[in-house]
Amino acid sequence: MSxxxxxxxxxxxxAVEQTGTGEYKARCPAxxxxxxxxxxxxxxxxxxxxxxxxxxxxxxxxxxxxxEWSTICEGAVTEGEFEQAPWKHGEEVASYEYxxxxxxxxxxxxxxxxxxxxxxxxxxxxxxxxxxxxxxxxRVLYRLPKVIEQADDGGTVFVVxxxxxxxxxxxxxxxxxTSGSTNSWKDRHSDRLAGAGVVxxxxxxxxxxxxxxxxxxxxxxxxxxxxxxxxxxxxxxxxDVTDWxxxxxxxxxxxxxxxSTDKWEPDDDTGEEVEAASTSDLPSEQADxxxxxxxxxxxxxxxxxxxxxxxxxxxxxKLYAESDLDSMLVRVEDNIVHHTSRERIKDFVLEYVREVxxxxxxxxxxxxxxxxxxxxxDALFEFLSPxxxxxxxxxxxxxxxxxxxxxxxxxTDGFDLQPYSDLNGVxxxxxxxxxxxxxxxxxxxxxWEWHEHLLNVTGREKQRHNAxxxxxxxxxxxxxxxxxxxxxILMDEKDTEVEEGRTGKSxxxxxxxxxxxxxxxDGRNFRFNSRFAFQExxxxxxxxDFNDVREQFxxxxxxSVITDDFPIERKGQDRVTISFEDSxxxxxxxxxxxxxxxxxxxxxxHQIEFSDHYGPDHTPKNEFGRRFFDDWEEEEWxxxxxxxxxxVRQYLQNGLVGYxxxxxxxxxxxQQTCPDFAEWATDFFETGxxxxxxxxxxxFREAYSPDYEDLSKSKFGHWLNDFARVYxxxxxQRRRRKLNGDRKRYITFGSRA
Numbered sequence: 001m002s003x004x005x006x007x008x009x010x011x012x013x014x015a016v017e018q019t020g021t022g023e024y025k026a027r028c029p030a031x032x033x034x035x036x037x038x039x040x041x042x043x044x045x046x047x048x049x050x051x052x053x054x055x056x057x058x059x060x061x062x063x064x065x066x067x068e069w070s071t072i073c074e075g076a077v078t079e080g081e082f083e084q085a086p087w088k089h090g091e092e093v094a095s096y097e098y099x100x101x102x103x104x105x106x107x108x109x110x111x112x113x114x115x116x117x118x119x120x121x122x123x124x125x126x127x128x129x130x131x132x133x134x135x136x137x138x139r140v141l142y143r144l145p146k147v148i149e150q151a152d153d154g155g156t157v158f159v160v161x162x163x164x165x166x167x168x169x170x171x172x173x174x175x176x177x178t179s180g181s182t183n184s185w186k187d188r189h190s191d192r193l194a195g196a197g198v199v200x201x202x203x204x205x206x207x208x209x210x211x212x213x214x215x216x217x218x219x220x221x222x223x224x225x226x227x228x229x230x231x232x233x234x235x236x237x238x239x240d241v242t243d244w245x246x247x248x249x250x251x252x253x254x255x256x257x258x259x260s261t262d263k264w265e266p267d268d269d270t271g272e273e274v275e276a277a278s279t280s281d282l283p284s285e286q287a288d289x290x291x292x293x294x295x296x297x298x299x300x301x302x303x304x305x306x307x308x309x310x311x312x313x314x315x316x317x318k319l320y321a322e323s324d325l326d327s328m329l330v331r332v333e334d335n336i337v338h339h340t341s342r343e344r345i346k347d348f349v350l351e352y353v354r355e356v357x358x359x360x361x362x363x364x365x366x367x368x369x370x371x372x373x374x375x376x377x378d379a380l381f382e383f384l385s386p387x388x389x390x391x392x393x394x395x396x397x398x399x400x401x402x403x404x405x406x407x408x409x410x411x412t413d414g415f416d417l418q419p420y421s422d423l424n425g426v427x428x429x430x431x432x433x434x435x436x437x438x439x440x441x442x443x444x445x446x447x448w449e450w451h452e453h454l455l456n457v458t459g460r461e462k463q464r465h466n467a468x469x470x471x472x473x474x475x476x477x478x479x480x481x482x483x484x485x486x487x488x489i490l491m492d493e494k495d496t497e498v499e500e501g502r503t504g505k506s507x508x509x510x511x512x513x514x515x516x517x518x519x520x521x522d523g524r525n526f527r528f529n530s531r532f533a534f535q536e537x538x539x540x541x542x543x544x545d546f547n548d549v550r551e552q553f554x555x556x557x558x559x560s561v562i563t564d565d566f567p568i569e570r571k572g573q574d575r576v577t578i579s580f581e582d583s584x585x586x587x588x589x590x591x592x593x594x595x596x597x598x599x600x601x602x603x604x605x606h607q608i609e610f611s612d613h614y615g616p617d618h619t620p621k622n623e624f625g626r627r628f629f630d631d632w633e634e635e636e637w638x639x640x641x642x643x644x645x646x647x648v649r650q651y652l653q654n655g656l657v658g659y660x661x662x663x664x665x666x667x668x669x670x671q672q673t674c675p676d677f678a679e680w681a682t683d684f685f686e687t688g689x690x691x692x693x694x695x696x697x698x699x700f701r702e703a704y705s706p707d708y709e710d711l712s713k714s715k716f717g718h719w720l721n722d723f724a725r726v727y728x729x730x731x732x733q734r735r736r737r738k739l740n741g742d743r744k745r746y747i748t749f750g751s752r753a
Contacts, residue, residue: 005047005072009040012065029064030056031136047073051183057124060133096142096163101192103145103355106137109163109180122180141177141189142166145355150175151196153313154224159193159200159215160241161208168242172251185211190218198223199258204231204239216264226264229257289356291364300360300367302375308383316345317387321539326574330387335426337389339538346376392425394478399648401476401515402427403437408645412653414441415645428540430517438638445646448639449624449632450511456623457504459493459611463659466650468608472508473651475543476516476644480581485563486606486656487555487586489594493609493662503610505589507620507628509545512587514629515644516542523549523588528557535570539582546588551671555594555601562586562604593667606656607664669726673719676704681723685749693717693733693745720747728752 006024010016013026015036028038030052038061039051050058062069094111107124123132124139141147142163150157158169158176169176179185200215202208212228220226234243290306293299311317318327319337329345331338349368354361368375392407394400399410406417417437445451458464471488490505512518519536523546527533537544546553561567566583569575588594596605614620621627632640670678680700685691697716701708724731729749736744 006040006042008067008072009048009065012067013038013040028052028056028061030060057133059123059131060135063133094164098140098142099144099358100140101144101148103358106140107134111163124180138188139180139184139186141179141192143170143175143177144192145358146175147177147192147196149356151193154195154197156197156199157193159198161203161211162240165201165241168245172245172254174251183211185214185218187218190215190222193219194222196223198226200226200228200264201231201241202228204234204236208238208240217266220264220266227258227261228264229254229261231257291353291357291367300363302367302371304375304380307375308380311345312385314348316340316384318381318384319387319389326576327386329381329384332387332389332426335420335423336429336432337387337391337426338429342376342378342381345381346372389426390424392423392427396479396481397652399477399479399652401433401437401645402431403433403435403641405436408437410645410648410652412649414649415439428517430540433515435634435637435641437641440638440642445639445643448643449628449636450640450643452624453504453620453628454508454643456613457508457610458608459613461659463657464608466654466657467606467659468508469647470651470654470657471606471608472512472644473647473649474606474656475512475585475587476648477651478516478542480583480585482563482580484656485604487558487562487588487604489605489607490587490589491593491607491609491664491667492591492612494612502614502616502619503612504614504620505610506547508610509547509587509589510629511640511644512543512545514640518543518545519584520545520547523547523553523590525550528554531569532571534561534566534568537566537568537578537584539578541584544584544586546586549588549590549592549594551592552595553588553590553592555588555596555605558586559600559604593664593671595668595671606658607661609662609664665726669723672722672726676707677719677723680704681719685723687729687749687751690746690748693720693747696720696747724749 006022010024010026013029016024016026017036018024019039022042024040025036026038026040027033027036037052038056041049041051050056050061052061062072091113092110093113096109096111097105098107098109100106105127107126109122109124112121112123124134125132126135126137143166147157155175158166158174160166160169160176160178161181162178163180166176166178179189198215198219200212202212209230216226216228231239231241231244233247233249234240290310291300291302294301315332317330317332319330320327329340329342331340331344350365353364353368357364374380392400397411401408401410403417406419407423409416409418417439454468455465458468474484474486475488490508492503492505494503510520513520517540519541521536521544526546526549534544561583563580565580566578567575568578594605594607596602614623626632666678666682669681673681677700680703684699694713697711697713700716701711721731723729730752732748732750734746736746
């Protein structure tokens with residue numbers, strides 16, 4: 001067997017292929033390597049050099065081979081020489097902590113130097129581990145949190161070969177990074193520089209220039225621009241930017257070099273000139289640092305003007321939405337408006353400080369705590385810039401719904417999923433539906449659970465089904481038409497002595513919470529006389545759902561807010577008014593009949609009766625084998641979305657569709673009079689017939705004797721008026737003289753013209 005160290009290594013590797021004199025490639029044993037990514041070569045000082053392009057270090061590779069350095073070197077060097085081998089021993093002169101994007105410490109690189117030989121080496125250690133190696137931990141960029149922040153802001157990031165050079169640039173107020181070595185640049189590192197201007201400063205040797213080219217080629221599609229800046233006043237055997245600064249050069253000279261350096265472009269054959277450098281691309285001091293160190297006081301302080309500018313830059317502002325006099329705190333990110341508060345702003349600021357100033361975070365946070373009553377006060381936030389977003393809203397002809405994968409435009413022709421890049425305006429955070437939309441218009445809905453449910457609750461009667469679907473479409477359409485000011489009322493069809501419910505009304509109303517911002521309130525216990533009854537209603541509330549309203553619900557109290565502006569009073573705040581155009585629509589579900597009289601009531605209601613298909617003994621879960629919404633998977637949610645969008649389309653095509661009610665009139669008459677009178681009146685009266693009024697009173701009392709012996713003629717007369725109004729009959733009354741001289745009253749019920 002050969003005693004050459006490299007042969008001992010190659011004999012244990014898979015898929016070995018020679019690539020040059022003394023150089024090979026093979027599968028790396030330290031990770032799951034499907035295609036050879038390990039380079040193996042003879043070294044001048046170290047007997048075998050490993051380079052894994054997945055990031056595995058030499059110690060991990062040697063261990064995975066089942067070897068030790070002493071075994072590899074046996075026969076090639078003496079025991080004494082091995083004890084002095086630079087790849088095994090050295091003096092630790094520095095250590096560098098690497099953090100992931102969230103700021104968590106993931107590993108430390110230690111720098112070892114060998115003064116006797118003039119050599120150096122770097123070894124990575126996982127937290128708490130005494131043995132070098134990264135295991136499954138991927139290599140990350142040095143100072144990664146700062147790099148991400150700078151790139152997100154479109155700033156400049158310097159890329160150098162070593163951590164020491166990063167520190168040298170940081171001393172001059174610049175943001176810098178390294179991947180750790182000349183052969184460790186990965187595509188994922190390039191992704192982190194997306195949007196940044198990139199200045200690469202290579203070491204003054206061939207590997208350094210190769211490293212710079214690797215970075216430029218990897219970043220050119222992601223970065224805003226790239227410049228490779230070569231330093232001439234440094235040693236030719238690998239001099240770096242630290243050496244350059246040590247020779248008396250400063251930041252101003254470095255900026256001049258950047259200005260005189262052309263932007264890097266990939267090689268091509270066009271012969272076009274490269275774009276000239278622009279001074280606007282130059283790096284600058286961190287603009288987001290609102291704190292400073294006061295050397296006289298010996299502590300950090302906060303610049304209030306810079307602090308307000310910092311919040312403005314990060315999207316915080318005040319929105320005059322419900323009132324021209326009072327504003328609300330919001331944050332606008334990526335065309336999405338978020339409600340925010342002093343506490344949330346405080347959380348954001350503290351987290352930001354921890355990310356960008358980890359070594360001094362305690363001192364900066366202490367400065368914020370000392371002045372918290374000022375920096376996080378309403379008085380200071382009044383200086384935030386007003387936000388005047390252009391909200392993306394529904395129109396008379398279109399409705400929009402916002403999903404994870406885009407927004408859906410619904411028209412009379414159908415619905416269309418479009419990318420957010422085509423969205424012309426901003427939306428509220430609550431408008432985003434937390435699932436993707438799938439267009440299933442090429443499929444028939446028969447068998448879809450929500451489609452079948454809407455058929456079931458309407459007794460599978462076509463006209464009533466259309467009435468319910470257009471009602472759901474009306475509620476989901478965010479546009480408020482002054483000519484159509486209806487509250488949708490869901491009620492039971494069946495007339496029973498005991499109001500049982502369980503017909504699917506609440507479940508149907510709940511569906512709206514999954515397509516648009518809906519506020520559900522307890523209709524049974526709601527009280528209009530409370531000053532703060534509607535304090536939870538906001539600008540982003542599209543529907544107020546009164547669930548399970550009580551008997552004799554005072555519907556008249558809603559008249560003004562259905563047809564006019566919506567005044568709201570919240571605890572501890574001034575009264576505000578939401579305009580009619582921005583106010584919500586109303587939905588009521590009940591086991592009773594909503595009381596109301598006259599044209600004002602009829603103009604403000606659209607009533608849908610629910611059949612008794614479902615009940616206490618037969619629920620949707622019994623029929624479909626699972627609960628709606630909670631037990632649905634992606635496929636059924638997609639079907640649900642398509643049915644709900646179809647309801648909107650149907651409304652845009654036809655408006656609110658009515659139908660011939662089954663028991664609404666009868667049940668309302670029962671509630672307004674009594675069950676016995678409703679039963680008697682609907683069976684007794686014929687339109688066009690003339691009846692003596694007193695004779696009717698006697699006839700009813702005799703029919704239900706002795707229960708109504710105390711019924712007055714006046715009260716009975718009111719019941720007759722209720723009967724005419726509920727059934728929309730024209731009640732005529734006249735007096736006639738009898739032969740004995742007495743005058744009698746007669747009434748006739750006729751159909752209204």
